[in-house]
Amino acid sequence: xxxxxxxxxxxxxxxxxxxxxxxxxxxxxxxxxxxxxxxxxxxxxxxxxxxxxxxxxxxxxxxxxxxxxxxxxxxxxxxxxxxx
Amino acid sequence: xxxxxxxxxxxxxxxxxxxxxxxxxxxxxxxxxxxxxxxxxxxxxxxxxxxxxxxxxxxxxxxxxxxxxxxxxxxxxxxxxxxxxxxxxxxxxxxxxxxxxxxxxxxxxxxxxxxxxxxxxxxxxxxxxxxxxxxxxxxxxxxxxxxxxxxxxxxxxxxxxxxxxxxxxxxxxxxxxxxxxxxxxxxxxxxxxxxxxxxxxxxxxxxxxxxxxxxxxxxxxxxxxxxxxxxxxxxxxxxxxxxxxxxxxxxxxxxxxxxxxxxxxxxxxxxxxxxxxxxxxxxxxxxxxxxxxxxxxxxxxxxxxxxxxxxxxxxxxxxxxxxxxxxxxxxxxxxxxxxxxxxxxxxxxxxxxxxxxxxxxxxxxxxxxxxxxxxxxxxxxxxxxxxxxxxxxxxxxxxxxxxxxxxxxxxxxxxxxxx
Numbered sequence: 395x396x397x398x399x400x401x402x403x404x405x406x407x408x409x410x411x412x413x414x415x416x417x418x419x420x421x422x423x424x425x426x427x428x429x430x431x432x433x434x435x436x437x438x439x440x441x442x443x444x445x446x447x448x449x450x451x452x453x454x455x456x457x458x459x460x461x462x463x464x465x466x467x468x469x470x471x472x473x474x475x476x477x478x
Numbered sequence: 479x480x481x482x483x484x485x486x487x488x489x490x491x492x493x494x495x496x497x498x499x500x501x502x503x504x505x506x507x508x509x510x511x512x513x514x515x516x517x518x519x520x521x522x523x524x525x526x527x528x529x530x531x532x533x534x535x536x537x538x539x540x541x542x543x544x545x546x547x548x549x550x551x552x553x554x555x556x557x558x559x560x561x562x563x564x565x566x567x568x569x570x571x572x573x574x575x576x577x578x579x580x581x582x583x584x585x586x587x588x589x590x591x592x593x594x595x596x597x598x599x600x601x602x603x604x605x606x607x608x609x610x611x612x613x614x615x616x617x618x619x620x621x622x623x624x625x626x627x628x629x630x631x632x633x634x635x636x637x638x639x640x641x642x643x644x645x646x647x648x649x650x651x652x653x654x655x656x657x658x659x660x661x662x663x664x665x666x667x668x669x670x671x672x673x674x675x676x677x678x679x680x681x682x683x684x685x686x687x688x689x690x691x692x693x694x695x696x697x698x699x700x701x702x703x704x705x706x707x708x709x710x711x712x713x714x715x716x717x718x719x720x721x722x723x724x725x726x727x728x729x730x731x732x733x734x735x736x737x738x739x740x741x742x743x744x745x746x747x748x749x750x751x752x753x754x755x756x757x758x759x760x761x762x763x764x765x766x767x768x769x770x771x772x773x774x775x776x777x778x779x780x781x782x783x784x785x786x787x788x789x790x791x792x793x794x795x796x797x798x799x800x801x802x803x804x805x806x807x808x809x810x811x812x813x814x815x816x817x818x819x820x821x822x823x824x825x826x827x828x829x830x831x832x833x834x835x836x837x838x839x840x841x842x843x844x845x846x847x848x849x850x851x852x853x854x855x856x857x858x859x860x861x862x863x864x865x866x867x868x869x870x871x872x873x874x875x876x877x878x879x880x881x882x883x884x885x886x887x888x889x890x891x892x893x894x895x896x897x
Contacts, residue, residue, distance in 0.1 A: 436574055
């Protein structure tokens with residue numbers, strides 16, 4: 395299992411209900427990836443503004459890491475986890 | 479499946495009943511590996527190893543094959559060829575640990591934290607929490623909801639007993655030993671289970687036919703001191719279930735270390751010194767953030783053939799300034815790196831801390847020290863705002879282009895997962 399870095403800014407549809415943010419879908423290279431499961435979420439509070447991280451599985455079963463930087467409200471697609 | 483046990487005595491005796499000391503030990507189960515299994519559901523139910531060179535953490539599925547922390551990866555692969563090996567994500571683990579410890583601080587006035595465990599002082603909190611075993615159960619639930627991680631909790635009248643009783647119910651367990659039950663609980667434990675008894679001490683004790691804590695009690699304190707030095711006094715108390723160490727928010731760390739292996743074994747002095755400068759910068763910055771200054775600087779290295787060496791030396795004055803620490807570290811490196819063999823790993827350790835400002839300065843050095851401190855503060859300010867990697871100094875420039883960089887600085891091959 396290895397992480398393939400992507401490091402691209404992406405558009406994300408997200409749910410902000412209940413005081414928590416949950417990504418629903420993201421768009422990369424013109425294709426929308428629907429998030430079928432948020433596997434894990436964690437927060438890095440060391441930077442001046444927290445960074446919110448999400449491990450998500452899309453409808454094809456691939457596992458991606460998304461990041462929301464609270465300072466500028468920009469979403470990043472950090473990486474994809476590949477088997478092998 | 480959570481498990482619970484209650485060892486000896488009445489439920490409140492010695493664990494939170496009217497002023498009795500009560501310590502809760504919280505241990506995150508298979509910490510790094512559990513996080514990796516959470517982040518990627520395809521890993522769940524599979525043997526997972528986190529580490530590079532040696533196992534830093536492995537899942538319970540991997541442990542069934544005899545794998546354990548500290549084992550070399552080659553041995554692990556032999557025992558469990560289908561294990562999934564992951565180098566690890568130190569930054570992610572830190573975030574999770576902080577979340578767990580934040581939950582602990584919600585229930586305990588004093589929390590002493592380590593990498594994947596915490597001691598919570600619950601003494602005197604029974605009016606707030608009611609039954610402390612129930613409070614521990616609530617804490618486990620809260621940590622699980624916040625992080626998805628299971629923890630094992632041990633509740634006891636002191637730190638040692640809390641940790642020991644927790645170990646009997648891992649993973650996802652909850653156990654209590656009371657003051658009344660402490661004697662019986664400790665008596666039959668193998669001596670190796672006591673803190674401070676490593677392989678060498680255990681071997682010495684076994685040669686004397688001392689195998690359990692109960693056996694150890696026949697040895698007078700003088701004998702234990704003769705055998706093991708000053709720690710013999712602690713062992714005399716511990717084998718009786720006594721531990722007087724308080725739960726301390728560790729404001730001053732014992733040591734700060736930064737180390738890494740190279741992407742490729744190297745004998746290139748420019749690269750090695752560059753890496754050492756980078757590690758020194760990281761360690762000094764942490765030191766400044768904590769408001770402490772080290773008096774002792776150590777360098778450790780491991781050669782490609784597995785041989786290793788380390789050496790430390792004391793600074794004339796405690797200092798958290800990168801150039802001061804680096805000068806000594808480079809001198810130590812020059813004395814250590816004498817073989818014509820490539821290096822696999824290099825590390826730097828700061829220790830002997832004093833509170834910044836509490837030490838006496840040398841009269842004529844103060845102006846220079848003040849300028850250095852101001853420069854370091856300016857560096858720290860820039861790095862806090864824009865990431866550590868935006869400023870690279872001196873020899874560390876040799877790493878530019880050789881290593882990838884992110885907002886945290888250079889991406890090291892195997893940063894110590896514990897840092």
